[in-house]
Amino acid sequence: MIRLAHLCYRYRPTTPPALDDVGLEIGRGRIFGLLGPNGAGKTTLISLLAGLLAPQGGEITIAGTPLPQWRAAQPRAMALVPQDHAFYPSLTVRENLAFFAGVQGLAGHARRRNQDEALAFAQLEAVAGRRAGELSGGLRRRLNLAIGLTGAPDILLLDEPTVGVDPQSRHFLLEAVRRFAAAGHTVIYTSHYMEEVEALCAEVAIMDHGKVLVAGALAEVTRSAAAGLGLTLTRPLPEALAAAWRERFATLTLAGNLVRWPEFALDELGALLAELAAAGVGVERVDYGAANLEQVFMRLTHHSLRD
Amino acid sequence: MRFSGTSALIRLRALWMKELLALVRDRHGLAALFVMPAIFILVMSLALADAFSERQNTAIGYGVLDLDGSRSAQRLETQLATVDLIDEYGPLPDEATARARVAAGAMAFVVVIPPGFGAQLAANQTPHLRLLADPTIPLMVRNGFRQRVAAEATRLRLERVLERVGVSLMIPELRQIVERAGPPEIAVEPVGHDDGGQAIAPSAVQQNVPAWLIFSMFFVVIPLSAVFIGERERGTLQRLAAQRVSFGLVLAGKFVPFVLVNQVQAVVMVGVGRWVVPLCGGEALRLPDAAGALLALWLVSLAVSVAAVGWALLIASIARSSEQATVIGGVGNILMGAIGGIMVPKFVMPLAMQPWTQVSPMSWALDGFHQVMLRHGGIGDSLPACAALVCFGLAALAAAFVLNRRGNP
Structure with a gap:
């Protein structure tokens, strides 16, 4: 040891x-x-x-x-x-x-x-x-x-x-x-x-x-960070919608085309997707539940560039 | 499983073998280590042989501008022609031509014999000669020639005085005393440690090759730094440290092979001075015949290697890049050479500066070589220089060790 x-x-x-x-x-x-x-x-x-x-x-x-x-x-x-x-x-x-x-x-x-x-x-x-x-x-x-x-x-x-x-x-x-x-x-x-x-x-x-x-x-690390929802959008969230969502979800994080909720109740997903469609923003990927190591890594290190 | 004394020997042997293998396979490194110094010694020996020899095909000459035309002026011209230091290029028609020839570098000096020179001598007055001089000619040569002209003029003046006295006393032979006597002969007798008149006058090669040999040996700093910095950049030094190879062991692993290489360098350079220089028309480097003197010579060269490699390891271990090592090592060597009497002989320096030569290890090395090669000293005579060089080398190694230990566990 x-x-x-x-x-x-x-x-x-x-x-x-x-x-x-x-x-x-x-x-x-x-x-x-x-x-x-x-x-x-x-x-x-x-x-x-x-x-x-x-x-x-x-x-x-x-x-x-x-x-x-x-x-x-x-x-x-x-x-x-x-x-x-x-x-x-x-x-x-x-x-x-x-x-x-x-x-x-x-x-x-x-x-x-x-x-x-x-x-x-x-x-x-x-x-x-x-x-x-x-x-x-x-x-x-x-x-x-x-x-x-x-x-x-x-x-x-x-x-x-x-x-x-x-x-x-x-x-x-x-x-x-x-x-x-x-x-x-x-x-x-x-x-x-x-x-x-x-x-x-x-x-x-x-x-x-x-x-x-x-x-x-490894399983514990990926599971511990897996409760939230992540959306990969076709383009960054429009400013008006971003402001509205920030008001509704205090823990929301935005980084480029990525939107993430550390904790998320799944029954709200339909409403969110409808709002995105109304704003003309497409969704490329939805992550919910088990995360892979890269997602955990990016989430914990806050996606920011270091060099 | 702890590392033991035997293990240290095994590890050192591995380090030495690696260093020698890497050196043998590095063609550019070998060229830098052996070919460049060999060419350097060859060029320096050939270049210096004529410049400082007593009478060879020097390119220095002088002319005479006789504005007087008297018998005394012609006699001065004849007497100067016996000067064996430089060549006579003959008479010149006028001062403008004389100045133009000197300014063009066609001749080093023009002796201007002024109008009335003969009359001044006859009247026992001090003659006023002028010397037009090329400013590129070393001061020592200029002073030597000026003194020779002054001596010949004084001789002429003495002749005239004796001539007048001879006429007064009705002894005309008096005049011929000086004429017949000629200049005094001065025999130069080199004095070495082995008395009994066996010492041979050292040639320019003999005097200069040791200086340039030392200078070249200290340039081991360049290839050694390249090897060391390459290892640091590739991460091999870090890997060795992780394998618990101490920095002291790394230094020892380089010290012995590079001292060996430095010794081979010295042998190659001495060999070039001994055998190649004569093939190219230069004077051969003479080595002592006695076994004791040869041993003393080897001890001095070994001490120079210890100092040069210790210094090189210090530079290599503190430099962060090859450029830094080249600048610090190269400029450091040039400074050591300049202060230490390698580039400018110590005796030429002003008196106030001469004691400063002793701060340079190259000066100690030069003393050591001169003791053996010029003064024909033995081991005992070269020991002070050897001891100083070895102490310098070990101190540089210790400094390299301490400086690299900082920040490392």
């Missing part, structure tokens, strides 16, 4: 906190999805878990042991797979794996075994002798993942592992992550691809502005 309690981190005293009293519990052998818009605090959280930053407040424990002691006792048990292609383009695939195994203190038979297992896991045997700089985008992503496995870790931190790859490579990578977790390992997975997280993760947390907005089992 990975436990994060009251974690705080601020890059400069004058800037808003990157993490503000963050608390999470991640079960062993799970794939945990960490979601949030740019600047939400995901990378800071991953950096704290990987030991690249030290918490300024709060604590991270793994199996009851504070993170620094846990890492010191088993330095290879956690691995970070960064979003960048963090390897050496002039070295071959095999040389890269040998190097990253070597810097983790592995030599001789142990190094060769881990190297071969990582090669096989990412199905890179056919390109083992090719220079990493000559690989396609998908193969580079697979090598990036394979390097993370050279220390045979128990916990894998994956930061946007499928950015810029084709659907086949993405499918392969997701399957690989599933296989890794199925062997009893823990994965913490950050991504902007909601359908990926929804398909892969049993538990998720959505962060924004350094805080955890919601966390728990």
Whole structure:
């Protein structure tokens, strides 16, 4: 069990906190999805878990042991797979794996075994002798993942592992992550691809502005936010109708072509649709009841652009 | 499963192997590391050999504008022709032509012998010669030539005095004393640590190659920064940190391979000075024969490598981009070279500035090389310079470590 309690981190005293009293519990052998818009605090959280930053407040424990002691006792048990292609383009695939195994203190038979297992896991045997700089985008992503496995870790931190790859490579990578977790390992997975997280993760947390907005089992998260009504219109709501609806529904939110009621009595739907038709506004989509992760995410992070 | 001492060696070996493999496969990096310094040394050796040698095919010449036409004026002209520093380009018809030739850079100097020069000498008056000079000619050369002209004029004046005294005393041979005597001969005897008259006069190559060798060795900052910053941009340094590879280990992983590469650079450059420069018509770089002196030479070059790579790692680790590293490292090296007597020899600097050369590690390195290559010193003589260079290199490494530790756990 990975436990994060009251974690705080601020890059400069004058800037808003990157993490503000963050608390999470991640079960062993799970794939945990960490979601949030740019600047939400995901990378800071991953950096704290990987030991690249030290918490300024709060604590991270793994199996009851504070993170620094846990890492010191088993330095290879956690691995970070960064979003960048963090390897050496002039070295071959095999040389890269040998190097990253070597810097983790592995030599001789142990190094060769881990190297071969990582090669096989990412199905890179056919390109083992090719220079990493000559690989396609998908193969580079697979090598990036394979390097993370050279220390045979128990916990894998994956930061946007499928950015810029084709659907086949993405499918392969997701399957690989599933296989890794199925062997009893823990994965913490950050991504902007909601359908990926929804398909892969049993538990998720959505962060924004350094805080955890919601966390728990995927089904609970989507259900908890599912009571309202959402309409996707053909064009933005006319001003007069928008003003009238704002007066009638205090919790109504409008964002472009989207209209949302966090709580909604279904018997009013007919009247609303009639009002829209009278105003000449068409309805492209009606969402009621179960929401998908993207809807929950957009609702919680208030649809606004961050960059 | 904690990392042990053996594990640290395994990790270091992996870092060293990676660095060497990456270097060997980087063709542009290799060119920057070896070909450029080799060409640099070749060009500098060939360029400097003639300019500072005692008498070779220099392009500096002078003319004489004789406005007097006396016997004394002709004699001065004849005596100046024996100057072995620069060539004589012959007489000039008038001052306008003389000025035009100097202004065009066709000749460095014109000695103007004024009307009445012979009469002034005969009357034991101070003659008033003029020297038209090209402003691009170094001050040292100008002063040297001016003094030679003054010396020859003084000799002529002495001849005239003795001639008059000889006539008065009815001893005409007195006049010939100066004429026959000629200028005094001054033998230059280089004095090194190995006494017994074995020291050989150092050539311009011998004096200048160590300076440019040091300068080139310090330029390891450019390729090393490129490697380091590339790693930071690709996220490999972050990945290594996440794998609990300390920054100290990362520095050690680069330090040893780059010191090795820097040593190969030095060997290549010395090899060029020793074997390639003579093939191109220049003077060969002479190395000491004795094993002890060779060992001392290697120790100095090793100490220079330690200082150069330590400095390069400091720059590479604090620079945020290759552009920053190039500017900070490149300009820093040029400043060190300018202050340290690499670009302008220390003895040419004003007295007030000479002590400042000691703030530059390049000056310590130059002292070390001069001790061995010019003064023929041994290991003991080069140790102070070596110790200072090693301390500088280690201090730079420590600074790199401390500066990068800030903000990281």
